[in-house]
Amino acid sequence: MDWVAIVAGILVIGGAFLAMIGTYGTLRLPDLYTRLHAASVTDTLATFMVLAGLAIPSLVAGEWLIAVKLLFILIFLWFTSPIASYALGHAAFFAAQKPKLDHDLTDGEGGMT
Amino acid sequence: MIFAIGALGLLVAMLLAIIRALLGPTLLDRVMAVNMFGTKTVLLLAVLGYLGGRPEFLDLALVYALINFIGTIAVLKYFRYRDLGQSRVRS
Amino acid sequence: MVRALGLLVFLAATWLLLSGIYDHSLLYWLGAASCLLCVFIARRMDVVDHEGAPLELGWRIIVYWPWLFVEIVKANIDVIGRLLHPTPNISPTLVRSKTLQRTDLGRVIYANSITLTPGTLSIDVDDEKGILIHALSRDGAEGVLTDDMNRRCAALESDKLHARAQKDMTS
Numbered sequence: 001m002d003w004v005a006i007v008a009g010i011l012v013i014g015g016a017f018l019a020m021i022g023t024y025g026t027l028r029l030p031d032l033y034t035r036l037h038a039a040s041v042t043d044t045l046a047t048f049m050v051l052a053g054l055a056i057p058s059l060v061a062g063e064w065l066i067a068v069k070l071l072f073i074l075i076f077l078w079f080t081s082p083i084a085s086y087a088l089g090h091a092a093f094f095a096a097q098k099p100k101l102d103h104d105l106t107d108g109e110g111g112m113t
Numbered sequence: 114m115i116f117a118i119g120a121l122g123l124l125v126a127m128l129l130a131i132i133r134a135l136l137g138p139t140l141l142d143r144v145m146a147v148n149m150f151g152t153k154t155v156l157l158l159a160v161l162g163y164l165g166g167r168p169e170f171l172d173l174a175l176v177y178a179l180i181n182f183i184g185t186i187a188v189l190k191y192f193r194y195r196d197l198g199q200s201r202v203r204s
Numbered sequence: 205m206v207r208a209l210g211l212l213v214f215l216a217a218t219w220l221l222l223s224g225i226y227d228h229s230l231l232y233w234l235g236a237a238s239c240l241l242c243v244f245i246a247r248r249m250d251v252v253d254h255e256g257a258p259l260e261l262g263w264r265i266i267v268y269w270p271w272l273f274v275e276i277v278k279a280n281i282d283v284i285g286r287l288l289h290p291t292p293n294i295s296p297t298l299v300r301s302k303t304l305q306r307t308d309l310g311r312v313i314y315a316n317s318i319t320l321t322p323g324t325l326s327i328d329v330d331d332e333k334g335i336l337i338h339a340l341s342r343d344g345a346e347g348v349l350t351d352d353m354n355r356r357c358a359a360l361e362s363d364k365l366h367a368r369a370q371k372d373m374t375s
Contacts (some may be wrong), residue, residue, distance in 0.1 A: 005115065016123045026133050037144065037283055037325060082317075084148055
């Protein structure tokens with residue numbers, strides 16, 4: 001086990017673990033909006049860790065084209081996931097599916113009295 | 114070995130995402146679960162490419178990321194307008 | 205025209221990096237043809253403007269991304285801590301953030317940055333009322349209200365971009 005395999009292993013397994021936590025969070029949380037927060041954990045850091053863990057051995061082996069492809073996947077996912085989340089939140093909010101709130105710092109737009 | 118453990122972890126996460134999709138309760142929860150499942154499929158494809166020593170899988174992952182995004186947006190658009198050909202958003 | 209050229213260079217670079225096969229001249233021709241076709245279609249669709257190919261952002265966005273990355277990592281750690289709490293440690297909060305950006309592009313970058321940071325989710329973008337944000341915790345909502353990210357996104361917009369946006373809007 002050289003250091004490359006160790007770092008890559010920590011990143012990939014850590015990323016998979018974060019993906020599990022994020023999805024587990026969507027099972028625990030009460031409504032769609034809070035679940036979207038948990039889902040965005042898997043979309044951001046878990047994705048980054050898995051892809052970085054895969055890119056490191058390739059970079060060390062000099063296969064930089066593969067690392068570039070991984071970077072493309074990462075950039076693509078990071079550009080699209082907020083748009084999908086926004087579309088989901090927007091659709092839910094305007095389908096009159098109001099969030100369960102503890103605090104409403106707006107002028108009662110959340111439907112809380 | 115390491116990549117196999119990673120792939121297994123992703124598979125467990127995908128199983129949890131399927132449970133969320135089955136539990137619902139609303140349509141949007143299911144769409145979210147499917148979107149999440151798709152993100153993990155992309156990661157799993159990338160890891161599988163390394164596991165089998167076939168970097169071509171990365172191209173599949175890239176294309177799957179695209180399909181997943183377009184699919185989510187298309188379902189949401191259909192949910193809102195009942196028509197995929199709507200070209201302007203009416204507010 | 206400069207934008208179309210920039211798009212062409214970007215597409216050609218993408219094609220070369222994704223292809224990985226450099227010893228067949230036929231593939232080069234096919235690649236060049238598909239890049240040109242894409243630029244042609246993009247121009248016909250009228251999406252090669254300051255929003256479709258935002259060259260004006262330039263180096264500012266390169267400085268912004270690392271900062272955003274650090275924010276994302278911090279927010280991730282916070283959200284994971286809340287999720288793993290025996291009872292999910294959340295207090296969902298709804299908040300409005302007045303946008304400081306002058307162009308739609310800046311507002312989109314701000315709204316997407318908010319959504320990309322776990323713990324905050326933009327729900328609705330309105331020119332006058334600002335962005336409606338759902339936060340997982342009261343702390344997260346108050347973090348949004350400090351306007352740190354808002355100011356940084358506003359600083360991304362150069363005067364050139366603003367002028368360009370005005371010109372594209374009237375034409």
